[in-house]
Amino acid sequence: MKQKLVLIFVVIFFKLNMLGQTINKFPFEMSFLQYFSGNNNVIVPILLKEKFYYIDNNTKAIKIDKAFDVAYPFINNVALVKQKEKYGLINLKGDYIVEPIYKYFQIASYQKILIFKNEYNKEICYDFSINKFVSDYIHCAEPLGPEIITFQGLNGKYGIKNLQNKIIAQPLYDSVLVIKKKFIVVKLNNKIGIIDNTNKILIPFKYDDFICSRDDNPKIISLKKKTHWTYFYDFKKVVDSKYESVENIAELISEKALSIVKNKNKYNILFKDGSVLPIDYDLIEYNGKVAISGNKVYQIYDFKSFILYCNL
Numbered sequence: 001m002k003q004k005l006v007l008i009f010v011v012i013f014f015k016l017n018m019l020g021q022t023i024n025k026f027p028f029e030m031s032f033l034q035y036f037s038g039n040n041n042v043i044v045p046i047l048l049k050e051k052f053y054y055i056d057n058n059t060k061a062i063k064i065d066k067a068f069d070v071a072y073p074f075i076n077n078v079a080l081v082k083q084k085e086k087y088g089l090i091n092l093k094g095d096y097i098v099e100p101i102y103k104y105f106q107i108a109s110y111q112k113i114l115i116f117k118n119e120y121n122k123e124i125c126y127d128f129s130i131n132k133f134v135s136d137y138i139h140c141a142e143p144l145g146p147e148i149i150t151f152q153g154l155n156g157k158y159g160i161k162n163l164q165n166k167i168i169a170q171p172l173y174d175s176v177l178v179i180k181k182k183f184i185v186v187k188l189n190n191k192i193g194i195i196d197n198t199n200k201i202l203i204p205f206k207y208d209d210f211i212c213s214r215d216d217n218p219k220i221i222s223l224k225k226k227t228h229w230t231y232f233y234d235f236k237k238v239v240d241s242k243y244e245s246v247e248n249i250a251e252l253i254s255e256k257a258l259s260i261v262k263n264k265n266k267y268n269i270l271f272k273d274g275s276v277l278p279i280d281y282d283l284i285e286y287n288g289k290v291a292i293s294g295n296k297v298y299q300i301y302d303f304k305s306f307i308l309y310c311n312l
Contacts, residue, residue, distance in 0.1 A: 026297065026312070028070045030285070032080065033309065035107060036073040037289035037299040043092060044299070045071035045079070047310035054079075054094070057307060064094035073299060076128045080105065080114065087116055089126060098126065148184065148197055150176045160184065160199070169199040177210070181217045183235075185210055192223065194235070202235045211245045211259070222259055231258050231270070239274045247286045257303060260284050267291075269303055277303065 027047075043064070044057045052071035054064040070082035077092050081100060088100030102116035102124075112129040127134045150158050153171025160169040160176065178185040183194050183202055193205030209224035221232045222245035229245045231238045243261035261270045266280030269288065283292040284300075291298045291306065299307040 026310070028072070028310075030290070032072055032105075032107075033297070033299070034285050034287055034290050036075050036080065038287070038301060039073060039075060040301050040305070041074050043074060044307050044309075045073060046308060047312075052081075052310075064090075066090075066094045076131060078126070078128050078131065089114065089116075098124065148179055150179075158186075168197060169195070178212065180212070185212070194221065203232060211247065213247070220258055229261075231272075233258075233272070238272050239270075241270055241274060243268065243270055243276065245270075257288060260286070260288060271303075 042057055043054050045052050045054055045068075051067035051069070053062050053067055054071065055061060056063050068081045068083060069085075072080040074092065078097060079090050081088050081090055083100040085103065086100045087098075087102045087105040088096055089098035091097055098116055102118050104117040106115045106117070107113070108115060108125075112127060113134065114126045114128060115123055116126075117123040125134045125136075126132070147163055148160055148168065149163065150160055151171065152158055155171060157171040158173045158176050159167060159171035160173075161167045172188070174187040174190060176184060176186050177192070183196055185192060185194055187193075188205045191205040192207040192210050193201060194203040194210075195201055203221070203223065207223035207225050207230075210221065212218045212221045219234050221235070222229050223232070224230075224245070227242070229241050229243065231241065231245075238258065241261070243259075243263055245259045246262050246267065247260040256271050258270045258272055261268050261276065263276075263280055266282065267284040268276045268280050269284065270276055279293070281291045281293045284290070288303075289300050290309075291300055295312040297309045297311075299309050301307065
């Protein structure tokens with residue numbers, strides 16, 4: 001038996017931070033929907049009369065003659081489903097690849113492996129990137145810690161040095177806000193700017209707030225000055241906008257999009273040309289793949305197709 005490599009497991013937790021509402025309103029796990037959405041599928045799940053069915057997104061005809069308690073979008077021709085509180089996996093014909101007998105489900109997203117476990121911790125693993133069962137996996141590849149660290153000087157200011165204790169920046173910054181692979185967000189004289197790992201200024205110190213996407217090497221950075229936000233791509237200015245930046249998403253789903261933005265307690269998508277979607281939503285999830293408006297939940301594909309997933 002091969003020994004499993006155990007690092008730290010990425011479990012896709014479900015959570016929803018929606019204005020005045022709770023996740024209990026929906027009969028599915030929001031994080032699973034986020035993970036599996038964003039694909040240009042013809043066969044899509046939809047909630048009809050308290051059960052989920054798979055329909056042809058073009059004709060709206062039912063394509064799989066089975067009803068499910070919960071059904072998620074297909075990814076590489078397989079889809080996660082739930083029956084009587086147990087998880088299973090189907091193919092495009094609706095045949096079970098994994099019978100719905102497993103109480104627990106997790107995603108090893110680093111390796112694209114779906115893991116089904118029963119009450120006795122017995123598990124089976126399915127690699128949907130190659131559509132095969134696998135016997136061992138890396139629970140997670142947790143990113144290594146930063147190669148750059150901060151230190152505080154006698155003057156109370158902050159500097160930057162590498163792990164070999166070589167000083168990159170003398171202690172002159174008010175604070176160091178974020179350390180990424182290729183840049184560092186710092187504050188000087190109460191203004192935010194961005195430097196690289198040699199202390200070269202990439203974006204000048206004239207901003208009051210910032211947002212960058214969650215990956216280690218984000219290309220999109222948004223910086224706020226007074227009431228307006230300026231968006232940069234690879235440290236080059238793209239557009240100014242009045243919309244409040246919430247989460248930068250361009251690397252995740254679309255080359256045209258810049259950020260999830262907020263407008264009077266509603267959410268939208270800002271694009272590189274400065275335009276936004278024609279309709280605001282109650283919530284757009286952080287990866288830009290799911291939008292919520294009232295009781296309606298949509299899958300998003302390339303911001304052109306909004307596919308109705310459920311309407312409670």
